[in-house]
Amino acid sequence: xxPDISLIDSALRTxxxxxxxxxxxxxxxxESELQREIAPGKNRLLYIWGHLxxxxxxxxxxxxxxxxxxxxxxxxxxxxxxxSQQKILSGEExxxxxxxxxxxxxxxxxxxxxxEWLQKHTSVSDADFxxxxxxxxxxxxxxxxxxxxYHLGQANLVV
Amino acid sequence: xxPDISLIDSALRTxxxxxxxxxxxxxxxxESELQREIAPGKNRLLYIWGHLxxxxxxxxxxxxxxxxxxxxxxxxxxxxxxxSQQKILSGEExxxxxxxxxxxxxxxxxxxxxxEWLQKHTSVSDADFxxxxxxxxxxxxxxxxxxxxYHLGQANLVV
Numbered sequence: 001x002x003p004d005i006s007l008i009d010s011a012l013r014t015x016x017x018x019x020x021x022x023x024x025x026x027x028x029x030x031e032s033e034l035q036r037e038i039a040p041g042k043n044r045l046l047y048i049w050g051h052l053x054x055x056x057x058x059x060x061x062x063x064x065x066x067x068x069x070x071x072x073x074x075x076x077x078x079x080x081x082x083x084s085q086q087k088i089l090s091g092e093e094x095x096x097x098x099x100x101x102x103x104x105x106x107x108x109x110x111x112x113x114x115x116e117w118l119q120k121h122t123s124v125s126d127a128d129f130x131x132x133x134x135x136x137x138x139x140x141x142x143x144x145x146x147x148x149x150y151h152l153g154q155a156n157l158v159v
Numbered sequence: 160x161x162p163d164i165s166l167i168d169s170a171l172r173t174x175x176x177x178x179x180x181x182x183x184x185x186x187x188x189x190e191s192e193l194q195r196e197i198a199p200g201k202n203r204l205l206y207i208w209g210h211l212x213x214x215x216x217x218x219x220x221x222x223x224x225x226x227x228x229x230x231x232x233x234x235x236x237x238x239x240x241x242x243s244q245q246k247i248l249s250g251e252e253x254x255x256x257x258x259x260x261x262x263x264x265x266x267x268x269x270x271x272x273x274x275e276w277l278q279k280h281t282s283v284s285d286a287d288f289x290x291x292x293x294x295x296x297x298x299x300x301x302x303x304x305x306x307x308x309y310h311l312g313q314a315n316l317v318v
Binding site (some may be wrong): 003004006007008009010011013014018022038042051073082114115117118133134136138139145146147148149150151152153154156157158 | 160161162163165166169170172173177187197198201230241273274276292293295297298301302304305306307309310311312313315316318
């Protein structure tokens, strides 16, 4: 493996390990366990899981992979607070969406070359990217890996 | 920047941003605020901060930078549970240790070349490293960045 391929391999392993941990943690909970709050008065586990799914779904357009697979997650788990929406996915439905989204991301992630990983993401302009070349796909991957870990730490307090 | 240098730059930015967030979050708390538990019956904020400091201190030998700067953190915040030790650092003392440890790590991190980042860490044997070359310094950096984010998510529930 060349150095750049090895560095990407490390990042993909770390992403995958956090995705798998989250899938195992949330996927093992019953519908009623998913109603538990991560702390008194805070978001429910179902909302945290949906939030992670929505953020990952938004990676598809942000990284130029394609359209969102589940744009409906946005209103349920991202742009509105927990308990504000009448219509919300069940744990069962969320599990399917979670697997579908992460499967699509992985299909792209596992075939990008180093120069593809270093391309700009779609919400930065060409001009800004020239000045700030770190606003690339790889930096987004690492940031979203931290985001997964951040919420895993919270969920683990109550499961 | 060559591709490998760019990839490392992204990882260092993500590490630094988590370190800075943790330093700001914990460093702004009074001694009495640091006594707060992250959830009923769970670890105190002081313990979480000390735990992160101890884990980072252990990176110095693990990554071959040098000896631990604060081996006393181990018994206080890593190998024993919260509230089990009589002698424990204050927030003030922990803040100094935190800055010292992360400063030493950064001094090494910011000068390693790609091939130095891909060297094995010190707790894997040569034979195992030949079979599993991902057990390198870079993978450790990414894992410890997730570890920081994991506990930041918990601490943010109560600050």
